[in-house]
Amino acid sequence: MTPLEFLREYETSGRTGGVERTLRMIDERAVYWFSDGSAHVGKAAVERAIRRNADLIRDETYRMSDVAVVAQTAEVAACTFRFDWSGVVGGEPASGSGRGTIVLRRRGESWAVVHEHLSKGTTGA
Numbered sequence: 001m002t003p004l005e006f007l008r009e010y011e012t013s014g015r016t017g018g019v020e021r022t023l024r025m026i027d028e029r030a031v032y033w034f035s036d037g038s039a040h041v042g043k044a045a046v047e048r049a050i051r052r053n054a055d056l057i058r059d060e061t062y063r064m065s066d067v068a069v070v071a072q073t074a075e076v077a078a079c080t081f082r083f084d085w086s087g088v089v090g091g092e093p094a095s096g097s098g099r100g101t102i103v104l105r106r107r108g109e110s111w112a113v114v115h116e117h118l119s120k121g122t123t124g125a
Helices: 005-026 043-056
Strands: 025-031 039-042 057-070 078-087 090-106 112-117
Touching: 005 025, 005 043, 005 057, 005 078, 005 090, 005 112, 025 043, 039 043, 043 057
Parallel strands: 025 112
Antiparallel strands: 025 039, 057 078, 078 090, 090 112
């Protein structure tokens, strides 16, 4: 599986398999930095954040675009992308967007997320 194939699965994992599917794609030592300024270190902390978001945002749609693999070896890949999300928060429509960087580590024939950094702004593309 290529990093791009993995990211396409990651992008839709919440819609197609729920939080559990997304969590299977994340490394135990993962570090996530969200666009709200929060940091989540280790899979347990990342899981709490993902579950909190899933509880908060109903009918969420998450999309990644302009995905680029900016560095890759046999064991590690670094990618950049734009993200957009929409859903319902507190009964009201809500949405957001920004840019992201994700670092993947080889896990067998696939990959696992070891770092994700989401921030506000554009990619300049």
